[in-house]
Amino acid sequence: MRCLLAWAALLLAFAAVPASVVQVIQPFDDPRDPPSWRPLTDAEQALHELGLTVFNTSWRPAGAARAERIDGLGPVFNAASCDACHSNGARARTAVEPGLIPVSMVVQLGGPDGKAADPSYGHVLNTAAIDSYQPEAQIRLSYTERRGRYPDGQPWSLRVPTYRFEEMRLGPLRNDTVIKPRLAPALFGSGLLDAVPVAGDSATGRFGWQGNVPSLAAQTAQAFAQDMGLTSADFAQDDCGAADTRCRAAESGGEPEVSDEFLAAVIAYQRLLAMPESPALEQPYEKAGLALFERHGCANCHRNSLPVSGIEGLASIAPYTDLRRHDLGPGLADRSVSGKVQPSRWRTAPLWGLGHAVRRPPYALLHDGRARSIEEAVLWHDGEAASARRRFERSTVAERNRLLDWLSAR
Ligand code: HEC
Ligand code: HEC
Numbered sequence: 001m002r003c004l005l006a007w008a009a010l011l012l013a014f015a016a017v018p019a020s021v022v023q024v025i026q027p028f029d030d031p032r033d034p035p036s037w038r039p040l041t042d043a044e045q046a047l048h049e050l051g052l053t054v055f056n057t058s059w060r061p062a063g064a065a066r067a068e069r070i071d072g073l074g075p076v077f078n079a080a081s082c083d084a085c086h087s088n089g090a091r092a093r094t095a096v097e098p099g100l101i102p103v104s105m106v107v108q109l110g111g112p113d114g115k116a117a118d119p120s121y122g123h124v125l126n127t128a129a130i131d132s133y134q135p136e137a138q139i140r141l142s143y144t145e146r147r148g149r150y151p152d153g154q155p156w157s158l159r160v161p162t163y164r165f166e167e168m169r170l171g172p173l174r175n176d177t178v179i180k181p182r183l184a185p186a187l188f189g190s191g192l193l194d195a196v197p198v199a200g201d202s203a204t205g206r207f208g209w210q211g212n213v214p215s216l217a218a219q220t221a222q223a224f225a226q227d228m229g230l231t232s233a234d235f236a237q238d239d240c241g242a243a244d245t246r247c248r249a250a251e252s253g254g255e256p257e258v259s260d261e262f263l264a265a266v267i268a269y270q271r272l273l274a275m276p277e278s279p280a281l282e283q284p285y286e287k288a289g290l291a292l293f294e295r296h297g298c299a300n301c302h303r304n305s306l307p308v309s310g311i312e313g314l315a316s317i318a319p320y321t322d323l324r325r326h327d328l329g330p331g332l333a334d335r336s337v338s339g340k341v342q343p344s345r346w347r348t349a350p351l352w353g354l355g356h357a358v359r360r361p362p363y364a365l366l367h368d369g370r371a372r373s374i375e376e377a378v379l380w381h382d383g384e385a386a387s388a389r390r391r392f393e394r395s396t397v398a399e400r401n402r403l404l405d406w407l408s409a410r
Contacts, residue, residue, distance in 0.1 A: 022313040024192065026274035028356070034089045034188065036272035038313075044268075051269025054262045055082045055089075059230060061130040062253035069262070072253020074229040075133040076126035076239070079103050082223065082266070085184035089273055091353075092184040095362040096369030101127075101139045101181070105369060106227055107163065110178035110334070110342070118177050120170040122239040124226045133250070140164040141181075143370075150393050150400075156379055160331075161370050170244060175338040182209055183369040188353050190216050191271030192317050195308040206323045209367035211347030217267050224258050232258040278355030278409045289406020292399055296391040301326060301348040301384075320351035320410060329382030332366070354410040374407050375400075 026035040033052065040048055058080040060067035079085050085104040087093040092104030101107070107125045109118040117123050121136050129135045143159035150156065163179055165172070173179075193206055194216045207213040213222060221234035229238045233256050240247035281289065293299055302320040325345035327333075333344040346367060357363040358374065365371035371380060381389040392400065 022311065024189070024275055024314070024317060025277050028276045031088050031090075034276070035274050037189075037192070037274040038272070040272070044272075047265050047268050048272065050262075051265040051267070054266040055086075055269060057081055058084075059228060060253075062251040062257075069259060072230050072257025074126075074128075074130040074238075075247055075250040076129045076136055077229040078106055078124065078126055078128055078227045080128075080228065085227070086187050089187045089270075090360075091186040091357050091363065092369070093360065093362060094364065094369075095372070096141065096183065096364040098142045099140065101141050101163075102369075103127075104184040106182050106184070107139055108180040108182060109173070110180055111176075118173065118241060119243045120241040121173070122226070122241040122244070124239050125165070126229070126239060133247075134169050135167070136170070137168045138166045140166060150397075152397065154397060156375070158376055158379055159370050159372070161368060170241070173337045176336050176340075178334050178336050178342045180334050181368040183364060183367065185209065185349075186353050186357065187270050188273050188356075189275045189317070189319060189350070190273065192308060192311075192314075193319060193321075193323065193350065194271065195311050196306050196317070196323055197309050206347065209346055209349070210344070211323060211325050216270060220267050220270070221263065224263070230258050231256045232263045233260050234263065275352050276356035278359075281406065281409050285402065285405065286409075288402050289409075292395065292403040293406065296395070296403075297388040298392075300388070302351050303348075318352065321348040324348060326385065327383040328380070328385050331382055332380055351407065351410045355408050358408045374404050378404075 022038045024037050026037065028034055036048065057070050059073040060071045061074060062072050064071050073080055085092060085106075087104075092102065094102040094104055096102060096105060108116075108123055109121055109125060110116055111118070125139065126136045127138060140163070142162050142164070144162070146158045146160055148156055161181070163181060190207070196206070205212045205214040207216065207219040213219045217234065221232050224230040224232050225235040225237060226239040231238060231252070236256065238247070238250070240250075280286070293302070301322055301324070303322045304318045304320055305316050306319060306321070306323065307316050308314055325347055327343060327345050330341045332346070334342045336342060349366075354374070365374065365377040366380060371377035378389060378392055392403065395403070
């Protein structure tokens, strides 16, 4: 922890970069090395490179040969590197098709009382394990198709997911355990979301699809622990269920497994990641799209201006989110193993960077990747967003396409 503080102090000392050069949206010339939203000093550049290396590192099991500083993976985990799920900082680059769920999808578990964690399996159902262990489970997804029509007769089709659990190492899940499938979101602009002053009901957090994680630093330490089985100063427990004594007794790759230096570097790396640029629409189309977005009421939640504090030369950002949580109805809500709907509130998904994803398929939208297109994502809006969806449905085909084109240029 002391070391983390030292890094933080160092970072502050670096802050002397001319304010005029802050540029939130940047061209991504080399997608494998996404740019920062401001120029870096030499010392920051070194930290950035270390952070990128940590982000891309495939961690090894405890005691692996020639892996002293990068061992301690598991014993159960989902993926061995951050990059395996957040491909070069982008959202999961995968479609979410029937069959075993993709690596970049994590099924979290919740108690019925809102408590996180299952006594046998912990917070995350880990689908991989190091050689001497067994994964906790395999998770199989299927869909039923739900068809309908717009008021003008145009057909649409949505997919309703169902999850099945196989090869459960410690027996079946309890009937009241809540299943929380989550697809890896993009990390671009995370440091800027972190700089939005806390307000109102967002006080519990702003990261994760439910906005339930307080900070970028907390989310990073949690990802190491729960998705990768790696302890750090900020998160000292792997994701072993309370009752899984064998998992708890597993060999450690060091105390902690992720050094303060590596943890601080990967946080610093993410903090400065810019948003990818999308090709600009011609002015009339840009204006018409925004007008529809506002007229339908999308912008009430997907707000196109939020203040940021503590960043010289930047007063606000345009993330198309209010960072608040909303109930979008039972169709999108999490369910328990027995199928009971768990009232769920979701952070308004930031729409900046959406174009980067849809221009580089495969991609999938919404918290569990069920939406195959922006149009499907909009049609799933219900609950607090029902009236906005209805206005979208009732608009003409030309208007719907105008809005969808505008969205894919964010
Ligand atoms: C197995 C896949 C997987 C791995 C590995 C993984 N993540 Fe994630 N990440 C996710 C998922 C899924 C979410 C969404 C979690 C939620 O909604 O609760 C997420 C969310 C995040 C977020 C929050 C973004 C936002 O806007 O809400 C950050 C930041 C993040 N991860 C960073 C990391 C870092 C850094 C690493 C490596 C230390 C990492 N992740 C490893 C799957 C993964
Ligand atoms: C009441 C608040 C609210 C309103 C109004 C609203 N949204 Fe959303 N939107 C959300 C939330 C919350 C999510 C995340 C839901 C989830 O993942 O389950 C979301 C997700 C999305 C996504 C998917 C983003 C992603 O990263 O997967 C798109 C696209 C989107 N909204 C577009 C729209 C459009 C277009 C409108 C207007 C017709 C609209 N939204 C109105 C709250 C809202």
